[in-house]
Amino acid sequence: MPEDITPEQLDREVRAELVSLARLTAERVARHLVATGRLVDEDPETALQHALAARQLAPRIAAVREAVGIAAYQAGDWSTAIAELRAYHRMTGRQTHLAVLADCERALGRPEKAIDIFRSADRTQLGAAEAVELLVVASGARRDLGQAEAAVAMLQVRELTQDAPWSARLRYAYADALLAIGRAEEAREWFSRAAEADDDATTDAAERLLELDGVQLDDEVDEDIEDGAEADEDTEDEDEEADEEFAEADLIDDGGPVDDDIENSAEADGDSAEADGDIEDAGKDGPTVDEAGEKPEPLG
Known part of the structure; x- marks a missing residue:
């Protein structure tokens, strides 16, 4: 455990869930959860080990089960992610991670179950971002089943024209679905709109747009740089x-x-x-x- 990790770094709301634990146990769980959050993107396997250590100490804490599920998903442990996030939903009554559950089902080769999750979701319990992400995953499941036209139809929603943090994600998915059925001109338009909305570069919409315009994005430039460096050394x-x-x-x-x-x-x-x-x-x-x-x- 890194020495700079302290229990106080844990989100206050999550720390409140640990009050039922003995003080020393709560501190250990808190530190493991902080480590999980710190490592989950760059080293998900190690993050998962920290989350599992927290679960061993506090299996009845919802935030702990959520941390295990997210870390397992990032680490590609789909079955563990499904089990833990379902436990989290049962314990809290929330549906926060339905899109992750659906994506895990796709990863396990079960796109039908991903679509079932989409159909059975209580829309009133979902935030806009969660609903959009679930829609995108369900559309991808349709494509997994060879139903490319249906995938496009699913994404033709009014939210496509809205400006929101999730707009780039939705527009990108729609553009990709259009391209898959050969509607390249429309795909180009929506990749362009996705790139305009993607201030944080969360998608590669700009690169896809350049590819459609015939601009080759390959390793030639990098090779030229390497050749130049070698020439300098010579x-x-x-x-x-x-x-x-x-x-x-x-x-x-x-x-x-x-x-x-x-x-x-x-x-x-x-x-x-x-x-x-x-x-x-x-x-x-x-x-x-x-x-x-x-x-x-x-x-x-």
Whole structure:
């Protein structure tokens, strides 16, 4: 457990759920939950271990079961995610994570169950964002079943034209569904509208739009950058080799005493001419440096 994690960092509402536990147990559970939240995106497997440790200490705390379910989902442990989030829903009476449950069913190859979750959902218990996410997942389940036209029809809702935090997600799903049935022009329009609404870059709508416009997004630019870097390294290596050769030929003053054999201007001029010739040859043979360019999985 990282030393900088303290129980006080846990959300106050969740901490209130731990008051029924012994003080030391509550503190341990709180720290595990904080660690889960901190790691769930970058290291979901470790986050899941922290959540499971919290569940071992406090299996009857709803927030603990929720944490296990979310961490399991992020870690790709679909069955555990389903079991824990269903337990959370039973304990709280909420339907907060129906979209996650439906997506887990899809991941397990059971799109029919994902659609059943959508159909049986109590819309009055869902917030707008939760309802939209569940709709997107259910539409994806239709596509899993080969019902691409039905997937498009499901997403033709009035919320498509609304401006909300979830607008980019819904518009992106609709554009993708349109593209799947060959309606590329309409798909382009909705990818564009998704990109406009996607202030936080939660989708790759902008990239999809460029692809539809014929702009190739591949590794060529990155390769050019790497080639340029390699050329720079080769140039530096050859310059070092040339410096060593010049030094050996007494053409570069390395700070040591001047050769005592150079006693008259004629000999010095001869050496200077020879040095100029070598430098010209090195310039002809030296390399040139090319200019370098630059360059979930969401639910459903």
